[in-house]
Amino acid sequence: MTTATKELQPREDLWDSSDHIGEALHFLRMTGVFYTRSEFTAPWGLDLPPMEDCMMFHVVTSGSCWLVGLNGERRLLQPGSFTLVPHGEGHRLLSEPGIHAAKLFDLEREQISDRYEILRHGAGGEPTRMVCGAVKFDHPAAQRLVQLLPTQIVVDAWQNHQLDWIHNTLRLMASEAEALRPGGETIVTRLADILVIQAIRSWITDDPAAKTGWLGALQDRQIGRALLLIHRDPENAWTVAGLASEVAMSRSAFAARFSELVGETPMQYVRRWKMLVAVTWLKDEGATVSQLAARLGYDSEAAFSRAFKRVTGVSPGSVRRAAVA
Numbered sequence: 662m663t664t665a666t667k668e669l670q671p672r673e674d675l676w677d678s679s680d681h682i683g684e685a686l687h688f689l690r691m692t693g694v695f696y697t698r699s700e701f702t703a704p705w706g707l708d709l710p711p712m713e714d715c716m717m718f719h720v721v722t723s724g725s726c727w728l729v730g731l732n733g734e735r736r737l738l739q740p741g742s743f744t745l746v747p748h749g750e751g752h753r754l755l756s757e758p759g760i761h762a763a764k765l766f767d768l769e770r771e772q773i774s775d776r777y778e779i780l781r782h783g784a785g786g787e788p789t790r791m792v793c794g795a796v797k798f799d800h801p802a803a804q805r806l807v808q809l810l811p812t813q814i815v816v817d818a819w820q821n822h823q824l825d826w827i828h829n830t831l832r833l834m835a836s837e838a839e840a841l842r843p844g845g846e847t848i849v850t851r852l853a854d855i856l857v858i859q860a861i862r863s864w865i866t867d868d869p870a871a872k873t874g875w876l877g878a879l880q881d882r883q884i885g886r887a888l889l890l891i892h893r894d895p896e897n898a899w900t901v902a903g904l905a906s907e908v909a910m911s912r913s914a915f916a917a918r919f920s921e922l923v924g925e926t927p928m929q930y931v932r933r934w935k936m937l938v939a940v941t942w943l944k945d946e947g948a949t950v951s952q953l954a955a956r957l958g959y960d961s962e963a964a965f966s967r968a969f970k971r972v973t974g975v976s977p978g979s980v981r982r983a984a985v986a
Contacts, residue, residue, distance in 0.1 A: 680761050691796040691797065691798060691854050691857065692796065692797045692798075692799060693776050693794065693795075693796050693850055693853075693854075694712070694715055694776070694794075694795040694796060694797060695776050695777070695778065695794060695795055696776060696777050696778075696792065696793070696794040696849060696850050696853060697770070697777075697778050697779070697780050697792070697793045697794065698777075698779045698780070698788075698790075698791075698792055698849075699776075699779075699780045699781075699782070699790065699791040699792070699793055700779070700780070700781045700782075700788065700790055701724070701726070701756065701781075701782055701783045701788065701789045701790070701791070702782075702783030702784060702785045702786050702787065702788050702789075703756040703757070703783060703784065703786035703787040703788075703789070704756050704757065704760050704783070704784050704786060705755075705756045705760065705782050705783035705784065705789075706753060706754070706755045706756065706760040706762030706946065707753065707754045707755075707762055707763060707765060707768075707782065708751070708753050708763060708764045708765060709751060709752055709753065709754070710751050710764070710765065710766070710767050711749055711750055711751040711793050712749040713749055714720070714749060714797055715749040715779070715795040715796065715797055716745060716746065716747045716748075716749065716795065716796050716798070716807060716857065717745070717749060717752075717789055717793070717794070717795045718743065718744060718745050718746070718793065718794055718795075718796070718832060718856070718857055718860075719738060719741055719742075719743075719744045719746075719754065719793045719851065720742070720743055720744075720791060720792045720793070720831060720856070721738045721740050721741075721742050721789065721790075721791050722740060722790045722831065722834065722835035723740055723788065723789065723790045723835070724740075724787065724788055724789030724790060724792060725737060725738060725739045725740075725789060726754050726755060726756060726789050726791070727739050727754070727755045727756075727757065727758055727818065728744060728752060728753070728754055728813075729752060729753040729754075729755060729758070730746075730750065730752050730813065731750050731752065733752060734860060735758060736813070736815060738754075738815075739817075740831070741817060741827065741828060741831060741969040742815060742816070742817050743815070743816045743827060743831070743856050743859075743860050744813065744814070744815045744816075745810070745813065745814040745857065745860050745861070746812070746813055746817050747810040747811070747812070747813075747814065748807075748810070749795070750812060752925060753952070754791075756783070756786075756787075756789065768780060776850070777850065790835075792834055792835075792849060792853065794850075794853050794854075796854070798859060798871035799941060799944065800941060800946065801934065801937030801938060801940070801941060802892055804937075805875060805937075806861070806876070807825075809870075809871075809874065809875060809876055810861065810864065811864070811868075811870070814860050814861070814863075815827070816859075816860045816863050819851055822843050826859070827856070827859070830852055830855065830856060830859075831856075831951075833848070833852060834848075834849055834852045834853070834856075834919075837849050837852075842865055849986075868955060874922075874923075874924065875923060875924075877922060878919075878922035878923045881918075881922055883908040883915070884908070884915075884918055884919050884922050884923070885910070885912055885917070886907070886908045887904045887907065887908050887915070887919065887927070888923070888930075890907055890908075891904070891930065891931055891934050892934065895934055895935050895938040895957065896956050896957060899915050899927075899928075899931045900928075900966065901915065901926075901927050901928060904919075904927055915927070932968065932972065933972050935957045935968075936968060936969050936972035936973055937972070937973075938957075939953050939957060939965075939969060939977065940973060940980055941958075941982045943977060943981045944980065947981070948981075949981075950962045950965060950966060950977050950978065950981075953965060953967075953969075953977065965977070966978075
């Protein structure tokens with residue numbers, strides 16, 4: 662075996678226990694905007710407004726309802742259904758199609774805590790109980806993943822015997838939502854977060870659309886590994902040659918395959934990723950422009966600021982000021 666051939670042999674530690682999609686899901690750390698236990702009695706209707714940068718979800722714990730999307734598409738939700746509306750689009754929940762829907766924020770709600778409330782609405786007929794909520798994802802990897810999701814994801818556990826975990830989780834969530842014992846709010850919100858991630862994982866596993874583009878690239882053995890290296894270590898001075906070496910490919914073959922799968926060159930992706938991470942550091946850590954320029958390998962604050970504005974369309978200073986406002 663020649664020296665050149667040896668250099669292209671993958672190190673075993675690159676591949677052992679590597680779960681590229683799992684790593685992407687690891688970034689799905691959620692910030693709860695609100696969680697609501699809803700008690701409806703027919704006839705009833707609820708109009709949920711658009712919520713920018715939020716993912717909304719609905720769990721029917723008893724009864725049933727119709728979800729009506731922006732385009733009028735309808736879907737019946739029953740106990741065991743877990744529904745995601747990933748892009749914060751406005752939609753309606755109805756006891757039956759055609760029912761008038763009251764606007765969510767026009768209705769009185771019982772405030773249990775800063776992020777948990779109880780909503781009671783309807784005309785006294787057949788009951789439906791639900792747990793609903795809205796969450797945000799701040800990490801750039803999570804935001805990239807959410808952008809790729811369809812307008813709705815519905816996991817119907819009652820139709821699929823292989824999804825016993827949903828049945829068990831939903832039963833526990835329903836029990837806690839009904840009684841709301843001490844610590845119940847925490848349990849309900851944590852279970853909701855788990856179900857959101859599980860629903861996304863189910864979509865990634867089952868939907869052919871998840872096998873293309875950025876998600877498809879993540880599932881590629883070598884390009885997926887390169888993406889994870891970039892994600893894990895944005896402060897590294899990555900080069901095409903360095904990334905190619907890490908995943909045991911020639912420079913030219915790596916660059917061509919990366920561009921084909923991801924839709925941009927390796928260095929375009931590296932530069933954009935650095936700026937997306939910088940947004941997170943500005944918001945969450947209150948980092949200064951000087952600190953970011955040094956951490957991300959820029960010679961000056963001016964050079965970093967120019968690169969940041971090219972990628973994000975705004976200055977780093979404006980992001981930092983908005984975060985502390």
